[in-house]
Amino acid sequence: MIAEAKPTTMRYPSHKKLNMEPGELYGAPSEKLFDIDGEGDFLPAPDLQDIAQVLIDRCTEFEHLLGQKIIYLWRREGGEQQGLATMGKCQKTSGLIKHFAESEWVIWLAADHVNSYSLMRGQVEALLHHELCHAGEMIDKEGNKKAKVIGHDFDGFIANVRRYGAWNENLKLCRNAWEQLSLFDYRDGDVDKETGEIRG
Ligand SMILES: [Zn+2]
Known part of the structure; x- marks a missing residue:
């Protein structure tokens, strides 16, 4: 049986996000888009990757991340912790996730919160900057650089x-x-x- 083609109009215009004005409403992937792509709770986020890459290239606080592979995702629902909306997360990978992600870090932003709080392009950038601040580095006893989550x-x-x-x-x-x-x-x-x- 041949699968029906996905309607192209529903695709997320990720390439248009990088050059938006800071005050423009960002518009994260909708609930519908998560359903159509059928990938469950996460969608790849090339738009977030583009914005984050500019930050890594420009900001000295992220020098240690230059050339590192980081996975960026949109999450369908961010949920909440201690009564506060979880807008995003920077996770250091290990075990099975590290094996498949082939990356030290996975950063996701919550699509539902970004939309319900009407975050603007500049705010999404600030949020990504926040998550990237968690992606630190340490030198171990042997003098090797290791990924370290910063509080x-x-x-x-x-x-x-x-x-x-x-x-x-x-x-x-x-x-x-x-x-x-x-x-x-x-x-x-x-x-x-x-x-x-x-x-x-
Ligand atoms: Zn944080």
């Missing part, structure tokens, strides 16, 4: 910051980064390739 730099409660402000070193670093950004008003493409700093 968040800061964690806290808005109510706590409202009452006490930047009361620890961690929050001070966060506040400084925040103030620096508002000085320069980040725009897409304003990252200095040499230093990784954001240009005004």
Whole structure:
């Protein structure tokens, strides 16, 4: 029996995503597209790969990822953890997944949340940058470079910051980064390739 051809109009226009304006509504693959492709919970995400590759090429914080293979996927549903929507995840592979992925890292973004929170192109890029920040590196005892998951730099409660402000070193670093950004008003493409700093 010959399988019916997939309707081409339903294909996801992944090639159009890289050059969108930062303020444009991104539009992750719809529920329908996951059904049509019949690949279950995940879809390949060449659009995310393109955006992430520009970040890896431009940002010095990702120098160790240059030339590394990373798998990018859209996930049908991100779910939630401790009452917060899980927008994406950066996973270090091991065992069977590593064997088939032939990659140290798999990064997925939650298509349902990206759509329901109406994330814009710039926000999807920021989310990918966040996930890439988890993909770290360490040197083992033999001097070999090894993939290492990096935890968040800061964690806290808005109510706590409202009452006490930047009361620890961690929050001070966060506040400084925040103030620096508002000085320069980040725009897409304003990252200095040499230093990784954001240009005004
Ligand atoms: Zn994270």
